Amino acid sequence: MNRPHIRILATGGTIAGSAGSALKRGYRPGQIGIAEMVAQAQALGLEAELDGHEVAAVGSQDIGWREWQALHRHIADAYADDGVDGVIVTHGTDTAEETAWLLDLTRPAGKPVVLVGAMRPADAVGSDGMRNFANAVRVAGDPDASGRGVLVVMGDAVFAASDVRKSATAQIDAFRGFPRGPLGLVNPASLDWFGPPARPGDPARFAWPEALPRVEIVYAHADMDAAPVHAALAAGSRGLVLAGLGHGNAPASVIAALAEAGVPVVRSSRVDEGSVDRNVELDDDGLGFVAARALNPQKARILLQLLIAEGVDEIAAMQAAFDRR
Numbered sequence: 001m002n003r004p005h006i007r008i009l010a011t012g013g014t015i016a017g018s019a020g021s022a023l024k025r026g027y028r029p030g031q032i033g034i035a036e037m038v039a040q041a042q043a044l045g046l047e048a049e050l051d052g053h054e055v056a057a058v059g060s061q062d063i064g065w066r067e068w069q070a071l072h073r074h075i076a077d078a079y080a081d082d083g084v085d086g087v088i089v090t091h092g093t094d095t096a097e098e099t100a101w102l103l104d105l106t107r108p109a110g111k112p113v114v115l116v117g118a119m120r121p122a123d124a125v126g127s128d129g130m131r132n133f134a135n136a137v138r139v140a141g142d143p144d145a146s147g148r149g150v151l152v153v154m155g156d157a158v159f160a161a162s163d164v165r166k167s168a169t170a171q172i173d174a175f176r177g178f179p180r181g182p183l184g185l186v187n188p189a190s191l192d193w194f195g196p197p198a199r200p201g202d203p204a205r206f207a208w209p210e211a212l213p214r215v216e217i218v219y220a221h222a223d224m225d226a227a228p229v230h231a232a233l234a235a236g237s238r239g240l241v242l243a244g245l246g247h248g249n250a251p252a253s254v255i256a257a258l259a260e261a262g263v264p265v266v267r268s269s270r271v272d273e274g275s276v277d278r279n280v281e282l283d284d285d286g287l288g289f290v291a292a293r294a295l296n297p298q299k300a301r302i303l304l305q306l307l308i309a310e311g312v313d314e315i316a317a318m319q320a321a322f323d324r325r
């Protein structure tokens, strides 16, 4: 079999991070250039041809619209290039789930697109970066990875963009999938999928938007008032996501302010696990809210931004998009 040709799009993150000493805790993300990373990977003898582009060199806390536009364009170029079999995006782990989900919603489920990061910088004792990278090469080069949407490879597991979430601040095993766990397990020598691709041949769900509208997340807590809702609206938010208590709840004064906000409101939860469903403790039909279902607040925000950008304004149509995920 021919060796797959994989395009690496580098954005920085801890996978390219350096502390300057194996024993230092402090480090800076995005220090190792793509040429060096590709050379290190090739020295492992991976069965793939790699070419690299540096899209950015930042911690993913600084990733946003500019980098997303560039990634989307580079991935479209890779799709159009018959010589490229798959794409890897090296990315910080803090916002990997948001980038993966945005790309997943705006790209057809064709050639594999795999995000990969690391929890420890490249020069740390027991660094996970090169192992995760070698795993990502195995996934991106596997024809069976296509038709699964954008994937995230971390900690020897492969996750779907819709499910993946960072759920630990520092452990190597920081990523989980909800409601589905991993789609497969991977190591540098082997890859096992737990089922066939769910979306073979699926087109993109959304066209790439000209801009993303401002959507704020309101984080709920005990003894809260409606000031954050008013502040978000004053800042020009065109939609709101509630990172709610439990099943997407908030104190009565906050719910009243959300119902009167005059912009679409999606109820999600600050709790890490479980779905937020319609009309359970709150009358979503009467209040005009959308239930985020299994999407966490940061991913609900991206979906709401795309819906608003596309001109969708009916609550039922928005709810249908969240029901489908």
Ligand SMILES: NC(=O)C[C@H](N)C(=O)O
Pocket: 012, 013, 014, 015, 029, 058, 059, 060, 061, 091, 092, 093, 094, 095, 117, 118, 119, 120
């Ligand atoms: N582990 C990491 O990659 C964290 C880093 N702050 C980033 O997201 O870029």
